[in-house]
Amino acid sequence: MTPDWSLLAPHRPVDxxxxxxxxxxxxxxxxxxxxxxxxxxxxxxxxxxxxxxxTELAQAAAQLQSDRxxxxxxxxxxxxxxxxxxxxxxxxxxxxxxxxxxxxGQGVSVSDVAKGVAALGSALTIASAVGAAAHVLASxxxxxxxADAALSSVRALARLTGRRVALLIDGLEKVPDGAQARALxxxxxxxxxxxxxxxxxxxxxxxxxxxxxxxxxQGERFFFVRAPEVEPVETAPGLPFLLHLLERRxxxxxxxxxxxxxxxPIFRDAAVASGGLPRVFLQLIADCATYARxxxxxxxxxxxxxxxxxxxxxxxxRRGLLPKDLKLxxxxxxxxxxxxxxxxxxxxxxxGLLLERVTPAGVVLRPHPLLRPLLREA
Amino acid sequence: xxDSVNAIWSALQQPPLVVVLYDDYGLLESAQEEVASxxxxxxxxxxxxxxxxxxxxxxxxxxxxxxxxxxxxIEELDGGRDRFxxxxxxxVVFLLRGGAGERALTQAPSLLxxxxxxxxxxxxxxxxxxxAAREEFIRHAGRTPEEWLxxxxxxxxxxxxxxxxxxxxxxLLEGPDDLA
Amino acid sequence: MIWRELVDQHxxxxxxxxxxxxxxxxxxxxxxxxxxxxxRVYQGRLSDKTKDKRSRRTQVMIKGEQSPxxxxxxxxNLPNVEHPxxxxxxxxxxxxxxxxxxxxxLDARWAADxxxxxxxxxxxxxxxxxxxxxxxxxxxxxxxDHDRRPQFRLPLPALTPWEALDWLITQLDEAHEPAPWTAxxxxxxxx
Numbered sequence: 001m002t003p004d005w006s007l008l009a010p011h012r013p014v015d016x017x018x019x020x021x022x023x024x025x026x027x028x029x030x031x032x033x034x035x036x037x038x039x040x041x042x043x044x045x046x047x048x049x050x051x052x053x054x055t056e057l058a059q060a061a062a063q064l065q066s067d068r069x070x071x072x073x074x075x076x077x078x079x080x081x082x083x084x085x086x087x088x089x090x091x092x093x094x095x096x097x098x099x100x101x102x103x104x105g106q107g108v109s110v111s112d113v114a115k116g117v118a119a120l121g122s123a124l125t126i127a128s129a130v131g132a133a134a135h136v137l138a139s140x141x142x143x144x145x146x147a148d149a150a151l152s153s154v155r156a157l158a159r160l161t162g163r164r165v166a167l168l169i170d171g172l173e174k175v176p177d178g179a180q181a182r183a184l185x186x187x188x189x190x191x192x193x194x195x196x197x198x199x200x201x202x203x204x205x206x207x208x209x210x211x212x213x214x215x216x217x218q219g220e221r222f223f224f225v226r227a228p229e230v231e232p233v234e235t236a237p238g239l240p241f242l243l244h245l246l247e248r249r250x251x252x253x254x255x256x257x258x259x260x261x262x263x264x265p266i267f268r269d270a271a272v273a274s275g276g277l278p279r280v281f282l283q284l285i286a287d288c289a290t291y292a293r294x295x296x297x298x299x300x301x302x303x304x305x306x307x308x309x310x311x312x313x314x315x316x317x318r319r320g321l322l323p324k325d326l327k328l329x330x331x332x333x334x335x336x337x338x339x340x341x342x343x344x345x346x347x348x349x350x351x352g353l354l355l356e357r358v359t360p361a362g363v364v365l366r367p368h369p370l371l372r373p374l375l376r377e378a
Numbered sequence: 379x380x381d382s383v384n385a386i387w388s389a390l391q392q393p394p395l396v397v398v399l400y401d402d403y404g405l406l407e408s409a410q411e412e413v414a415s416x417x418x419x420x421x422x423x424x425x426x427x428x429x430x431x432x433x434x435x436x437x438x439x440x441x442x443x444x445x446x447x448x449x450x451x452i453e454e455l456d457g458g459r460d461r462f463x464x465x466x467x468x469x470v471v472f473l474l475r476g477g478a479g480e481r482a483l484t485q486a487p488s489l490l491x492x493x494x495x496x497x498x499x500x501x502x503x504x505x506x507x508x509x510a511a512r513e514e515f516i517r518h519a520g521r522t523p524e525e526w527l528x529x530x531x532x533x534x535x536x537x538x539x540x541x542x543x544x545x546x547x548x549x550l551l552e553g554p555d556d557l558a
Numbered sequence: 559m560i561w562r563e564l565v566d567q568h569x570x571x572x573x574x575x576x577x578x579x580x581x582x583x584x585x586x587x588x589x590x591x592x593x594x595x596x597x598r599v600y601q602g603r604l605s606d607k608t609k610d611k612r613s614r615r616t617q618v619m620i621k622g623e624q625s626p627x628x629x630x631x632x633x634x635n636l637p638n639v640e641h642p643x644x645x646x647x648x649x650x651x652x653x654x655x656x657x658x659x660x661x662x663x664l665d666a667r668w669a670a671d672x673x674x675x676x677x678x679x680x681x682x683x684x685x686x687x688x689x690x691x692x693x694x695x696x697x698x699x700x701x702x703d704h705d706r707r708p709q710f711r712l713p714l715p716a717l718t719p720w721e722a723l724d725w726l727i728t729q730l731d732e733a734h735e736p737a738p739w740t741a742x743x744x745x746x747x748x749x
Contacts, residue, residue: 011394011492012463049491074460076488080429082457174457174488203487283392283495290388291380294599295623308380309495312388315502316494319483350487381621387602408578415581416602419588504607511610514626537676537704539645542661543619543627546647549659549683550610550617 001258002299003250005289010282013054016072017062020248024052024278025228025237029059035221036060036166036196037067042216043198046173046206047225048352050279053200054170056225060198061168068166068196069157071097076171084175086187090146093167093191097153147187154194165195173350178204185215192216203350209342226356227276230369233268238276243267245278246285259300266306273310275355275368284309314370320351326378329354329367337365382500386416389496390440394465395455395489396496399475406472410442413470421467429454432469433461441469448479456486468496475501512551515544523548561690564713568681568695571716575657575681579648580606580618582720586727587631587646589734594635596644603629604646615658618648618719630665636730642666644726648719649683659683660719662726665703676703677729679714679722 014021023030032043043060047053054074061072073096075081075089144152158165169188175181181202188197197216205215206224214220228238246267247255255267266288274281287309288301295305325348332340332354340348348354354365367375389396390413400409414423421440426432428443429451435441445451451471462469473479483490490497512523519526526535526548535541584604591598600620608617619628630643648660663678678699687693694713701709717725724736 006391010392049487076458076460077463078461080454080458080461082453084457171460176456176485279491280494286392287388287495290391291384294384294387294602297597297599308384311380312385312495312497315499316490316497319480319494319497320487320490322484347484347487351490352487381605381607383605383607384602384621387599411578411581415584415588418598419585419592500607504609506607506609506611508610508612511626518626537699539630539643539663539665540627542645542647542663543625546617546619546649546659546661547627549649550608550613550615552613 001252003252003289005250005286007251008246008249008282008286008289010279010286013052013058016058017065018058021055021059021062022241022244022248023059024056024225024241026226028223028225029056030063032056032060032198032223033063035223036064036198039219039221040164040196042192042220043196043223044201044206044215044220045198045223045225046201046203048227048277048349048355050277050352051225051227052278053173053225055278057168057170057198057200061166064166064168064196067163069161069163070166070168071157072168072170073097074170076174079171081171081174082176084180084184086183087146089184090150090187093169094146094149094153097150097157097165097167147190151190151194154191158194167191167195167197167199169197169199171200173200173202173206175202176204178202181205182215189216203346207342207346207349224356226358227274227352229357230271230274230276233272236276239268239271242271242274242276242278242281245281249282262302263300266301266303269303269306270309273306273313273369275352275370277352277355277368280313280352280370284313287312310370314374317351317353317368317370318374320347320353321374322347325353326371326375329371330375330378332365333367334364336363340365380503382498382503383412383416385498385503386413389498390417390468390470392496393468394462395459395493396468396470397483397493397498398470398472399480399497399499399501400472401475401501403474406444409472410444413442414440418467429458435469437465438467440467442472443469444472445479448473448477449482452479452482452486452489456489459489459492475499508551511547515547515551519544519548523551527552561694564716565690565695567716571696571718572656572658572681574716575648575660575718576650576655579650579657579660579719580604582718583618583646583648583723586720586723590631590633590727593731593733595633595731596631597634600631606648606650609652614651614653616650616652618646618650620646633664633666633730636666638669639666639730640669640672642730646719646723657681657719660722662719662722664726664730674702676701677726678704679717679726681719 032045036043045053045057058072061070064070073093075092078092154165175184181204191197201215228241229236230238233239243255252258270281270284274284288305291305291308292298292301328344337345353368353371355368356363357366398409398413400406417440423440424435425442427446432441432443515523526544529535530545584601587604588601590596591601603621605621606616606618620631622629630645633642633644636642643665645661645663649658651658660681661678665676667674681696693711696714698712698714700712727734
């Protein structure tokens with residue numbers, strides 16, 4: 001068989017409710033949804049780049065679909081998050097809560113809610129629920145200030161669907177400045193009183209000095225998405241997860257039976273080299289498959305192709321390093337990293353250059369496996 | 379086997395974003411031409427200088443983005459990389475090697491996590507070790523490049539493709555003064 | 559004397575052939591791939607990245623996976639020939655910014671009678687043979703192969719490597735005609 005490697009699309013999170021979703025060992029998407037349903041308190045989610053925060057958020061949205069009027073707002077597909085101001089964010093929230101699904105990337109909207117409700121046999125029909133969207137939109141026509149428009153939209157949606165609204169906001173980790181992030185969360189506070197709020201936390205507030213400070217209000221819960229363990233390969237939970245992920249993305253039923261024998265070691269090496277970060281893993285597999293085609297016009301990669309792909313990733317990782325970072329990483333390797341300067345810690349964890357690992361002695365920091373050769377050189 | 383042409387070809391298969399470093403401003407034009415020459419010839423090519431311009435190109439266009447303000451561009455791509463998620467053909471961002479844009483990548487984890495395998499630095503990816511290449515030649519041909527070229531000058535080589543390839547390799551490894 | 563003039567023209571073409579040689583050759587390989595005559599991967603394997611800083615020379619070739627001497631491009635969908643393989647080489651002098659040597663070579667067999675043949679356009683890096691007529695600096699070998707007779711060396715005008723490749727491709731596929739008989743300069747010659 002010849003796999004279509006372009007299906008790997010490492011940069012693309014799995015859509016909400018998509019059949020490509022594979023629960024990670026931590027099953028955080030489901031846990032977030034359960035917590036939100038049980039407590040109604042805001043939920044924040046954080047973790048390094050490429051660990052699957054957006055995918056887990058989308059999964060939480062799918063889980064909430066049967067109980068809530070769900071709005072998954074992928075702000076980063078619409079806005080430059082570095083320049084996002086509170087009013088602009090609220091305008092987007094107001095617009096997207098009231099807008100039937102239009103273009104790609106706008107998440108679950110009223111029309112989806114309507115379909116979900118109709119499927120459950122509710123009194124609402126699809127037509128009437130989509131009609132409700134028009135009412136919601138009407139509230140925007142009143143030229144309310146953005147904060148009021150957002151609040152009005154959320155209330156209108158709740159009224160018209162007969163459900164509490166769940167607002168899931170993606171992309172906020174890309175807000176680099178702590179004060180800017182605080183300002184954004186401040187304006188979300190009134191909405192969190194009306195709706196279940198699940199949002200990705202900015203790195204500065206997820207890893208930094210304010211990591212334990214509430215962002216929205218007391219009682220909120222922070223979920224940290226860690227890369228699953230991939231070593232030792234015999235027992236690490238990350239390997240079956242990544243294998244399943246590969247099967248779903250490539251639409252192959254059973255990789256163990258349907259791939260050449262030589263692919264097993266490549267899968268294992270790529271899984272270990274990824275550090276358990278799904279995006280890095282998918283990038284490595286996609287890259288080495290491309291090199292196989294380029295080098296030999298072959299359908300399946302060999303180990304030399306994976307080495308080339310790993311070299312590319314390592315070169316890219318090097319760009320995230322400042323001159324003294326390798327020394328810092330060596331210094332904190334195996335420790336909780338309490339002595340590491342906050343800005344360096346935020347940067348290294350956000351980049352995935354340092355990974356948090358759970359050990360019997362507690363959470364410790366470990367260098368990303370792809371950095372090991374660089375650390376040896378250092 | 380991996381050089382920057384391979385790496386560019388490979389990166390172009392994997393949208394949405396690619397970063398290519400260039401050495402000096404005088405080489406920017408040829409860096410762009412090189413990327414265009416490696417790209418699928420059926421892709422339309424557009425040269426742009428801002429993220430907004432890149433966003434305005436259709437998803438199946440190869441957008442060559444040579445930013446005027448590299449730092450602002452990196453920050454904007456870091457903050458809004460997901461706006462490019464639907465692209466079928468990549469946007470290629472050209473940055474001065476060692477310049478402010480490349481340095482800004484250390485503060486751009488979102489962007490970097492997307493382009494990590496798609497970051498091409500020809501100066502690092504095209505190393506050539508002439509001593510190792512000589513040893514490889516001797517292993518392959520059973521004689522030094524100079525001995526090989528002497529045989530060529532005496533008309534002792536056959537016309538096989540193998541001889542042809544070795545002759546080019548020998549000429550590459552031979553010192554310039556030897557080319558009488 | 560025409561043979562001396564040809565030598566001068568060939569030498570002048572070394573400068574014209576230096577810049578962008580790799581990109582121009584790659585465009586032709588891309589064209590072949592577009593027409594289904596070769597895999598697209600060869601576009602990404604035609605490289606000039608073999609730069610020897612000591613000798614200040616650069617080698618352009620289709621990089622091989624294992625061997626240092628380069629690979630041929632197996633050509634596809636050419637019904638008149640079997641097992642066609644195309645070699646592309648160029649050697650550049652980065653110090654004097656000139657083309658030292660190039661070869662564009664096709665080996666195949668005619669499908670009808672299985673007779674092998676080779677066509678090879680070569681620019682020599684130095685004078686060879688007894689003179690400019692018998693062994694022109696830029697010439698085309700045509701024969702069964704490079705060793706057996708009949709074996710001929712035909713003089714060519716001063717072509718760059720990519721122009722030589724244009725010529726060679728046109729011999730295989732007339733659809734690629736870089737100078738069709740439609741331009742005004744050819745109208746007088748039209749029947």
